[in-house]
Structure formats: C-alpha cells, structure tokens
Amino acid sequence: MEESTTTIYDVARVAGVSMATVSRVVNGNANVKEKTRQKVLDAIEELDYRPNAVARGLASKRTTTVGGVLPTITLPYFAEIARGIDDIASMYQYNVILVNSDGEEEKELKVIESLFSKQVDGIVYMGSFMTEKVRKQLQSTRTPIVLAGMIDVDKRMSSVNIDYRLAAHQTTSELLQNNKRIAFVSGSLEEAENTERMVGYQEALEEAGLKFDESLVFEGNYSFENGLALAEQMLSKKIDAAIVSYDTVAVGLLNALLAKGVKVPEDFEIISGSNSPITAYMYPGLTSVNQPLYDIGAVSMRLLTKLMHKEEIEENQLILAHQIINRGSTK
C-alpha cells in the first residue's frame, strides 16, 4: 500500500551510508565491507526497497529487456520458440517484449520501432521473410539481432536453424521407400528455408533415379485450410505421399484425406515439418521432422546474451540437430 516509492536514497539514509554504497550492494559490487553490506541489506529489507529498472536503464543505458518479433504467437511453431527464448532470457535476468507483426511490413516496422524506442538491449527475430525495409531498420542501430528459425541469405546476421535441406532430403528418401509420386508442400519459395528444403527434396529424387516433377510442388501458406484444400488436388494427381513443411498444413491435409475415406498411411503417407504438439495429437499421429523449436529459441537467446555482452562469438550461423519422429502417418 505504501505508494511513496522508496529509493536508493532512503535505503542509504536508513543504513547510514551513501547512496553509492547502496548501489554497489544492489549491483553485487565486490568492493563493500561485509559489515556495511549487511547494514544495507537490512535497510533494503526493512524498507521493502525495490530497484527501479527504468531509472537504472536510463543511467546505465542497459534495460535488461529484449524484444521478440514474430508473425503471431498463436502459431505453435512460434510459441514454442518464444518459450525457449523466455526461459533463457529469464535465466539471464532479461525480460522479453513480444510483438506480433502478422508478417505485414508496415506493422513490423512500427513494432520494431517501438522496441528501439524502449531501448531494448537486443532483438530475436522470428519469421520466415524479412523485407528490405525491415532489414535496413534492424541494421540502422547497433542493437544485436539474432534470427531464430530463419536463414539469413547473406549470413550477416546471426541465426539459429536446423539443416532444412538435409531434413527434406531424409524425409523424402524415407517416403521413396514405398512411393513414387511424392508431393513437396511448402510455404513461399521466396523464403530461404523453403528453397533449402526444395533442394533436399530434389537431391533425394535424383538419388532414387526419379526426375523432378514441378506439378508435385505446392507452394502455399501456413494455414490448416490450405492443407484441407490440398487433398483434392493430391488425389487427382495420383500423388501417394507428401512432405509438408508446416504442421498445420499437414494436419489439414490429413484431415481432408481421412474425410475422403483415404487410409493413412496405407494409401497415403505424410511427413510434416516441425513436430509441434498437434502432430502427436492427431489420429493417426503425424510422422514429423522434430525441429528442436524450444532449443532454437533458447540457443538464440543465449547467443544474443553473448552479443549483448560483447563476448567473442566463434560461429554466428548455428545449426542444431533435428530428428525424425515416426508416428502413424508413415508405414
């Protein structure tokens, strides 16, 4: 109930020391005699003193707050990464301001601007595509940036990813064991992750002595509805298996296939791209590439702390290991 904010100054008075000493104690500075440290701690306790991070931020130019930019937190893919970020952030005493951009440039520029205005110490950028304007905006300051789950084409920005090409290669090969006509379903091929996947897909085909058929490539968006709509086309094209980058799309596809009486995996096999919880919720469960999303977030944030503390970085393009989780949607 005490509204009058108690400051470092009040603590100093009660403890009978100067505010500088209180500041030292609060910041864990070693150069304080144990006895005075204790006096200060007692005073802090007594007054229920709470450091004001805003004042601290102004004086030290470090806010211990980072920004997290993502299209929308409602996609499990991003929520999972965000959770990894938050855990490591809180471990290092940072808070994270999450901003949703909906992937709209206009909005993205605006929210990033607000992040800068709040003087965040760093930014983790999630998403799939970065427009030129956003890139410029992000690079117009010295604020460290890490891309989580997104490849930087010119490798200037730090990033944390899995090897999308390899994963696509492996899953395609797996499907090729029982199938010939395999669809490649991804998001926009303007996004580097997807072109990487495409290469992996093509490599696997070639390895199996099959030729690439462009009509088996489906470029679409993230949505469940997109997946639903795909089933029809797949069947009419006599496709018998699919690797799908986004889980929600894979789920939609599975759902529509089941509704049409198609047996999965007997008549159609599916492997989805990121093993979010929903892949396990389905019946049958979706065999899926396990992107370690939480880890991608966690490692990104860890990398960001190093950048913010100006530590030496050995490698700024991190690749984490993925696995393939076999469930009911494949034989």
Place this chain on the structure above:
Amino acid sequence: MEESTTTIYDVARVAGVSMATVSRVVNGNANVKEKTRQKVLDAIEELDYRPNAVARGLASKRTTTVGGVLPTITLPYFAEIARGIDDIASMYQYNVILVNSDGEEEKELKVIESLFSKQVDGIVYMGSFMTEKVRKQLQSTRTPIVLAGMIDVDKRMSSVNIDYRLAAHQTTSELLQNNKRIAFVSGSLEEAENTERMVGYQEALEEAGLKFDESLVFEGNYSFENGLALAEQMLSKKIDAAIVSYDTVAVGLLNALLAKGVKVPEDFEIISGSNSPITAYMYPGLTSVNQPLYDIGAVSMRLLTKLMHKEEIEENQLILAHQIINRGSTK
C-alpha cells in the same frame, strides 16, 4: 549507424527553440504555434530523432508497458488470449512483457517482481489459480490488474470471463439428449472456473431428472496424456459421453478412443471446453464451447487501459458471450 543518441536537446538546437517546446511537439501538446511546430518536426526529421521511452518513463512515471503473466505461452489457450492482449495493447501504444510462470508459485513471484521492477503500468494475469502469496504481491502496489479467463473469488480484482456455469449446463444438456452416463472432466476443482462448471453440470443432470454420480467426475491436469489415460477408465465405467474443460485433454481422449476402435460420435460423444484451433484440426472435429479467447484478451487489455488512465469503470466483472460450435464429435 549514427551511434551518438540524438536527444530532444539536439532537436531543440537545430530547430532554434527550447527543449520544452520540442517536448510539447513530440507529445502533441496543443499550445505550440503552427510555425514553430513545423520547425521542430523538420528538425526531428533531419536528425532522425527517436524519443527515448526509458527517459520518458522515468520522468513521467508511466512506461507504456504492461505485463502479461501466464503459465506458459505454448498452450494455445493462453497464446490466443495473449494475442488479443497484444493487439489492443499495441493499439493503445503499449508494449507487453510476457512472462511464463509454469504455474509455480516461486517462479511466479519472481517474474511478477521483475515486472514491478520494470515499472509496468498494469498487469494482465492469466491462469487458473492464484496463490495467496501471489495475490498479496499483486495487491501490494497500486498497479492495476486484470484477470483474463479467471474468476476472482472475492470479486475484488477486475476480470473478464465467460459464464462457465451456463456453458457447462448447456453442453451437458446437449449430451443428455442421447446419453445417460456423462463424464465431467475438468482441471482442479480448487479453481473457481471449474467449480462453476461443475455446478452447471449438476444443474443439467437435475433438470433431466438424473442423479449426480461422483464417480463420473474426473479431476486432472491440462495435458494430452491425461486425456489419453482417461479413455480406459471411461470405457470400463460404461460412460458414453463427456464434457471436457481443456481441449488438449479432449483431444487426448478422442485420440485414445479412436485407437481403441470406439466410434465417435456413434459410441461416444465429446464436447470440449474452449474451441482452440486444434479442436477443428481433429478428425472428427471436436464439438466445443467457443470461448472467445482472443476477445477475452482484448477486452481485458481494454479494461486495463481504462484502469491505468483512471477512467470510471461501470462493471469490473465482465462476462463475454460464448457459443457452442458443433462438429463431428457429437451427433
């Protein structure tokens, strides 16, 4: 690239006015001659000046940042609410710091403490249960709080919810059209939302002339696994329908039933509690109570803005309308 932060002072110099005037312009204060306003705006443009929210926060004691406390952002239920919060927050020029508590008191106290330290202007609290310590902590300051999707037992804190009792009553009644033995599956009955639901369930039974059977009540956690495990028990108890508070649990139940060859909805009907996207993803889709989660978040944040701006509130216990979305899991 310009690292030297340009301040309000630089702008003043370039525009040939005092910093006070610049401040007025930046804050849209009316008492500025149009001509000088233009000079200032030009200078701002020229210097690419960006207001420092931290300094502003210190001077004005308002940070235009709010905190969002939730168990974990990875549950779609909370992600959806969080999205509603963020949209309205950004509409009112607020940013939100999201903190995950995992529902652990210790951690929750810590993250809320960090929120206060950051001088947030308000807090939206999501979750299902608030311990006494947390309640005390939250009420130890004048920072406005709004509970989103959570009932405050003594109605002191503002909150936004749906009418859980009514929803449970309706769904139970719906299931009673074709079934006699209906399970009530919820989270902890220590949580007010769940006891409300329980009352609605009992009301419906009574209305149908059935007596309440305690062995049909399943109190568990949020998890998919919990749902999976339930199927076995349900079948052995000859239960033929269930209303399930949490979607993930309902999904697990559905999944396990299908795996056991039980036909849904022919042999077993399910209605789940919050219509998160996954309910639609399932096959068959889950009939579900549509809790307007996004709106709960949005309305909570709107309410919070009123509280923060000390506007008059007519009612602080808001109830939003719900609907029942019929899908394949009911006849």
Place this chain on the structure above:
DNA sequence: TTGTAGGCGTTATCAC
C-alpha cells in the same frame, strides 16, 4: 572501502 557530484533524456512546473 566509501562518499561526492555530474550525468542519463524526458516531463512538468513556473515564470515571462
């Protein structure tokens, strides 16, 4: 080891 004093970038209160 501890204290003094000058910022940090704005807002806000008075005068003019």
Place this chain on the structure above:
DNA sequence: GTGATAACGCCTACAA
C-alpha cells in the same frame, strides 16, 4: 506561446 529549471531514480567516474 515559449523557455528555464527542477525533478525522476540510479550509475559511475573521481576523490577522499
């Protein structure tokens, strides 16, 4: 309408 001039709460040389 505009300009000084204190705060705001803390950090950080620099002194002592």
